[in-house]
Amino acid sequence: MTHAFQPLATHRLVPAAVAASLLLLLGACNRAPETPVTPTTSVGNQIDDTVITTRIKTALLEDPSIKSLSIDVETRKGEVILSGHADQQSQIDLAGRIATAVVGVSSVDNHLALKGPSASVGQTTDDVIVTSRVKTALLNEPLVKSFDISVSTLKGDVRLTGFVNNQAQIDRSIAVARAVEGVHSIHDELTIKK
Numbered sequence: 001m002t003h004a005f006q007p008l009a010t011h012r013l014v015p016a017a018v019a020a021s022l023l024l025l026l027g028a029c030n031r032a033p034e035t036p037v038t039p040t041t042s043v044g045n046q047i048d049d050t051v052i053t054t055r056i057k058t059a060l061l062e063d064p065s066i067k068s069l070s071i072d073v074e075t076r077k078g079e080v081i082l083s084g085h086a087d088q089q090s091q092i093d094l095a096g097r098i099a100t101a102v103v104g105v106s107s108v109d110n111h112l113a114l115k116g117p118s119a120s121v122g123q124t125t126d127d128v129i130v131t132s133r134v135k136t137a138l139l140n141e142p143l144v145k146s147f148d149i150s151v152s153t154l155k156g157d158v159r160l161t162g163f164v165n166n167q168a169q170i171d172r173s174i175a176v177a178r179a180v181e182g183v184h185s186i187h188d189e190l191t192i193k194k
Contacts, residue, residue: 049075052104056080059098066091066098071112072150073099074162076193078106083161083189084152085115111161111189115154127153130182134158137176144173149190151177156184163193 053075061067069091071084080099086092096110131153138144138151149162158177164170170190177186 048104049077052078052080052102055102056099056105059102060095063094063098066095069095070152071095072152072161074148074150075105076148076163076191078104079191079194080105080108081111081150081161081163081189081191082108083111083150083159084113085154086112087115089114109189109191111159113154113159113187126182127155130156130158130180133180133182134177137180138173141172141176144169144176149173153183156182157187158183158185159187159189161189162191164190165193167192 053073056073056075057071060069060071060073066086069084069086071082071086074081074083082095082099086095092110092112092114095112096108099105099108099110131151134151134153138149144164148164149160152159152161158180160173160177164173170188170192173190174186174188177183
């Protein structure tokens with residue numbers, strides 16, 4: 001007889017459990033909706049800037065006319081700096097418009113430059129080596145936060161873009177880059193953090 005009562009007891013508990021669940025659910029429905037928390041608004045500027053940078057890079061990669069370009073994107077408190085080289089002025093303009101349209105961007109400094117005549121494979125390789133040397137030199141310089149500095153090179157012409165704390169860091173970054181073998185000229189496009 002014990003077996004006959006267990007299923008009956010279980011069947012009586014199930015409706016009670018369902019009713020309790022419904023009451024909890026209805027209580028949750030009557031509460032005021034919570035404001036959604038997204039990483040772009042609540043975790044801090046560092047994540048905000050990383051999210052903005054990622055959104056811009058994704059948007060640039062989605063456009064067929066500029067996806068093959070090497071464009072560096074630096075973001076600080078919604079201020080964006082684009083750097084690198086493009087084949088045509090229309091690509092530079094389009095990259096600026098794409099970056100400006102991204103949610104969270106407050107301003108865009110478009111420092112993209114035209115490549116000019118095509119470089120040979122040897123020249124391109126040399127530029128990659130020079131860029132690597134400059135980045136390494138900046139990493140080894142204790143007075144410079146090189147992670148906030150982008151380096152691009154075209155025919156020995158080095159562009160430094162990004163954010164630094166003060167003019168002394170700008171001056172030191174230029175001096176370090178200028179001392180690297182293969183650097184012909186420096187374009188300083190560094191911005192002091194606000």
